[in-house]
Amino acid sequence: MKQGKLIISIDFELHWGIFDKVPLTECITYFENTRKVIPKILKLFEKYQIKATWATVGMLFNESLDELLDSFPEKLPTYENPKLSAYNYILKNKDLIRKYPRFYFAPELIKQIADTPGQEIASHTYSHFYCLEKGQTADDFKTDLLLNIQKAKKFDLKIKSLVLPRNQLNTSYYPIAEELGIENIRTNPDIWFWNTKTPESLQKRIARTADCYLPIHKSIYKDFKSNFGIIEKPASRFMRPISKYPLLEKLKIKRIKDEMLTAAKTGKNYHLWWHPHNFGNQPKQSLKELEQILIHYVNLNKIYGYENMNF
Numbered sequence: 001m002k003q004g005k006l007i008i009s010i011d012f013e014l015h016w017g018i019f020d021k022v023p024l025t026e027c028i029t030y031f032e033n034t035r036k037v038i039p040k041i042l043k044l045f046e047k048y049q050i051k052a053t054w055a056t057v058g059m060l061f062n063e064s065l066d067e068l069l070d071s072f073p074e075k076l077p078t079y080e081n082p083k084l085s086a087y088n089y090i091l092k093n094k095d096l097i098r099k100y101p102r103f104y105f106a107p108e109l110i111k112q113i114a115d116t117p118g119q120e121i122a123s124h125t126y127s128h129f130y131c132l133e134k135g136q137t138a139d140d141f142k143t144d145l146l147l148n149i150q151k152a153k154k155f156d157l158k159i160k161s162l163v164l165p166r167n168q169l170n171t172s173y174y175p176i177a178e179e180l181g182i183e184n185i186r187t188n189p190d191i192w193f194w195n196t197k198t199p200e201s202l203q204k205r206i207a208r209t210a211d212c213y214l215p216i217h218k219s220i221y222k223d224f225k226s227n228f229g230i231i232e233k234p235a236s237r238f239m240r241p242i243s244k245y246p247l248l249e250k251l252k253i254k255r256i257k258d259e260m261l262t263a264a265k266t267g268k269n270y271h272l273w274w275h276p277h278n279f280g281n282q283p284k285q286s287l288k289e290l291e292q293i294l295i296h297y298v299n300l301n302k303i304y305g306y307e308n309m310n311f
Helices: 028-047 065-070 086-092 094-099 107-115 138-153 171-179 202-211 246-266 283-304
Strands: 005-012 052-056 119-123 184-187 225-227 230-234 270-274 307-309
Touching: 028 107, 028 283, 052 107, 065 086, 065 094, 086 094, 107 119, 119 138, 138 171, 171 230, 246 270, 246 283, 283 307
Parallel strands: 005 052, 005 270, 005 307, 052 119, 184 230
Antiparallel strands: 225 230
């Protein structure tokens, strides 16, 4: 029987992940908790010998606002909606970024991740770049990804894996990514409510949420496949933040554990992902749930030889 794998990818963004949606002033404690929880996640990974890929927004590599401003490309992305541009946000919020640099820069956390056994630093683009938004171009994408790769080189890190922000998968950009050394990319579940090329709707959001607790759609176990020289690593399950309802949490963890068990028994790949800030509201309980999942993996490894891999 073919040996399947458990893949874990984590989208590391801090406020760059939601700068266009939520003001920083509304989530100070949230991101304080996020910074504190990352070393604890790493300790759990080290304890249970877990490999994970951290798709990191490139702007987090900077030490300061001045360094960030110096990194601006000559031509900025040309979104029709200017609110989507991290560069526009930076120029309008310099004082805020100077006041709260820890929510925009994290070189010490990146080093800690990279120094933890089994962890891979990947790209989440430099500026949380949106590949399907109107106005942006292939040249904008190339410039952005190259900036991320160059920043990582200063940390002696080679970027070979990519996760696209908001899961905006644009396969026409694959040749550019391959040219710049990208070997792997996370793709979206092949389900209608994860399709980023169709308009977002309340129906899609409800279905995505419900599917984390109940089998609204069949579970996703996909083989890796090559596309334009890049290996696609399909996502299987997003680990949602803690809800208000204990029953939902039991259903969520049971769904993940059951899917992992099926993958282990049948030799399938199972790709679990989340953001560190998803632990920001309930860090202690979130870590407990993560540890349950990791212990479950260790048992599957002992019984079925199920293994874990980076991208």
